[in-house]
Amino acid sequence: MLGRGAARALGALRGVRGGAPPARSLGLSRRLLSFEKVLDKDHSLPKPCWGKDMRRLFDQFTKKCEDGSWIQLASYEQISAQRSQDFSAFIHAYFPSASEVINKEKLSQAQLFTRGFEDGMGFEYVMFYNKAEKRIVCVFQGGPHLQGMPGFFHGGATATIIDATVGMNAIVSGGIVMTANLNINFKSPIPLCSTVLINSQLDKIEGRKLFVSCKVQSIDGKILYTEATSLFIMLEPKKKKYDLKEAVLNPLPA
Ligand SMILES: CCCCCCCCCCCCCC(=O)SCCNC(=O)CCNC(=O)[C@H](O)C(C)(C)COP(=O)(O)OP(=O)(O)OC[C@H]1O[C@@H](n2cnc3c(N)ncnc32)[C@H](O)[C@@H]1OP(=O)(O)O
Numbered sequence: 001m002l003g004r005g006a007a008r009a010l011g012a013l014r015g016v017r018g019g020a021p022p023a024r025s026l027g028l029s030r031r032l033l034s035f036e037k038v039l040d041k042d043h044s045l046p047k048p049c050w051g052k053d054m055r056r057l058f059d060q061f062t063k064k065c066e067d068g069s070w071i072q073l074a075s076y077e078q079i080s081a082q083r084s085q086d087f088s089a090f091i092h093a094y095f096p097s098a099s100e101v102i103n104k105e106k107l108s109q110a111q112l113f114t115r116g117f118e119d120g121m122g123f124e125y126v127m128f129y130n131k132a133e134k135r136i137v138c139v140f141q142g143g144p145h146l147q148g149m150p151g152f153f154h155g156g157a158t159a160t161i162i163d164a165t166v167g168m169n170a171i172v173s174g175g176i177v178m179t180a181n182l183n184i185n186f187k188s189p190i191p192l193c194s195t196v197l198i199n200s201q202l203d204k205i206e207g208r209k210l211f212v213s214c215k216v217q218s219i220d221g222k223i224l225y226t227e228a229t230s231l232f233i234m235l236e237p238k239k240k241k242y243d244l245k246e247a248v249l250n251p252l253p254a
Contacts, residue, residue, distance in 0.1 A: 044075040044127065049120025053195040053219055054141040061128040061137065073127040073136075073168060077115040094176070094235050114164050121145040123161060127168055134173065134202035138165040141195040152189040158216065159184055162228045165198045166212040170232035173202055174210045181231040190216070190225045197221075208234040 046055055064070040088107055092099040114123040121143040128137050140161050148154030163179055170177045190196060200214035209231060216226035 042074045042076060043115050044073065044125070047119055047124070049143075050124060051141055051193075051195060054124065054126075054139060057139045057195070057197070057219065058126055061126075061139065065128070069130060069132065071129045071131070073129055075112075075115065075125075075127070077111050090176075114160060117143065117145060123157075123164075125161060125164075127165065129168075129172055131172075134169070136165055136169040136172070136200045138198040138200070139195065140198055142190070142193065144193060147192050149189065151192055153192060155184075155186055158186070158190060158226055161198060162214055162216065162226065163230070165200045166214050166228065166230045167232065169200045169202050169212045170210045170230075173205065174208075174232060174234045176235045177210060177232040178235065179230060180209075180233045182228060183230070184226060184228045186226055188223055188225050195219055196225060208236065210234070 046058055050058070061070060062072065065072055088099065088102075088104045091102055091107075114125070117123060122145050124141040124143065126139050128139075129135070130137075138161065142153050142157060142161070146153050146157035148157070159182065162184065163182055166182075167177070167179060196216055197219055198214055198216050200212055203211045203213055205211075210233075211229070211231055213229045214227070215224060216228075217224055
């Protein structure tokens with residue numbers, strides 16, 4: 001049977017008892033904590049580097065959260081030291097060979113790729129989740145360090161924010177998942193430093209497979225920049241010797 005740490009990690013992802021504390025207990029009733037974080041700030045809240053489009057869209061979606069149909073997803077740069085330990089256990093459970101490379105110390109220094117840039121230079125984004133519609137909308141303002149062809153975003157940067165958005169959609173539905181496939185059609189180059197909307201939709205779940213699609217559009221909806229489809233796989237507990245039933249039925253206190 002797997003250790004307590006991995007059970008907690010599962011709880012953190014699934015929001016079950018024993019995982020991250022409920023958002024309400026932290027006074028954040030309209031916000032869903034995607035994982036517990038105490039060391040740094042929530043990067044999905046307004047900052048001086050946000051342009052007027054980003055702020056206006058943030059305000060519009062925050063308004064939509066008032067009736068509970070939409071939830072703003074918090075986002076942090078690092079996970080807490082405690083969670084780092086939990087994730088070490090998680091990695092060991094699912095990918096034993098990887099745990100020889102990624103030790104606890106390295107994990108404690110890790111940063112979420114999309115949050116590792118100086119404010120305003122890289123990925124500025126905030127995501128909003130609509131459970132009933134199985135949608136996540138990401139408001140994204142890309143900074144000057146994401147340039148590819150001069151004056152436009154690098155396609156890899158676009159792929160990254162797409163993966164983050166469809167990935168979050170898969171996580172909120174499937175728990176512990178990994179991207180198995182991501183197909184992207186680049187229709188029109190995205191001007192550097194612009195703000196765009198990424199609209200993602202969970203299309204279907206078949207067993208362990210989650211199919212999520214998305215469109216990247218200008219904020220007025222007139223330009224379709226990019227379209228993508230993706231496949232996420234829920235990790236197979238038995239295959240990786242992870243006792244999911246135990247983790248769900250006997251969650252640990254936070
Ligand atoms: C709390 C912390 C929160 C963190 C928040 C921040 C996160 C931000 C979010 C960022 C998000 C970033 C996210 C990232 O960046 S994730 C990082 C990028 N992804 C990876 O590194 C994944 C690498 N791949 C794997 O580990 C395995 O292949 C996985 C786990 C995916 C499946 O291996 P597993 O051994 O488990 O499964 P299986 O092989 O038995 O296959 C099962 C079924 O699936 C079908 N299949 C499999 N692959 C493909 C494929 N390519 N196309 C079509 N179908 C495929 C397969 O045919 C079979 O179907 P069927 O025969 O049953 O019908």
